Amino acid sequence: MRRIFSGSRFVRLLSDWASVEVDASRQDFAERLGEWLGVFDAITLHAAHQSINTVDEKKPSDAPLARTFALEEEFQRVRTALVKAITAGGAAPASGKLVRNPVPQPEAATETDAGYAPYHQRYLDQQRQMALRIDALRAYVRQALTKLSPQLGQLASFDTVMEQMLGGREQKLLxxxxxxLERRFEHLRKTHQLGLDAAQQQDVFGKEMQEVLLAELEVRLQPVVGLIEAFSKEVKK
Structure with missing residues (x-):
């Protein structure tokens, strides 16, 4: 479990660019999770987990296999839309038209250097879009699980509890x-003095920020992926 988390592309990118030496944790996921939860959280989580183990086994409702495809299609639709929103600002507008939440372009930098502020605002805008759309998708998938079988309904409830407990810490970390990223931006500015001009700096940083956003998107989607996989396995039974 430690290897899986340490190998995350999102974590790896941020670790490299933060230029901070971090000792590998010797704790596994369960131990780290225990540090995040208080006593009452742990009791609530344990009760939610036990409810999955004790729920009566019943034959799943006659849900068509098409419902699995519908969930997967909705997942891909949301993911594709978010990827497009992230990558749309990565290049200059072709005909001078405004791009929603654009990455500041090199030409603008030569006139007035706004520094990191436009990038910061763009990143926050993209995070808000991801949170809104993925939260709605996650709720939609939970509802589908609840309709399929009692055990999957309990899994959906367990996922809700996990989100309530860990959502605040997740948002704080994100x-x-x-x-x-601001540290990375300032590092490139210093590099500018060593031969990297302003246009090259913005091009490099814009691509790197886009890479981080795409990696963050995959991290945010992981809980939904797990729910859809559980739904698919139950249907295939």
């Missing part, structure tokens, strides 16, 4: 990403 809110620190723009701060780490």
């Amino acid at each position: 809110s620190s990403v723009p701060v780490l």
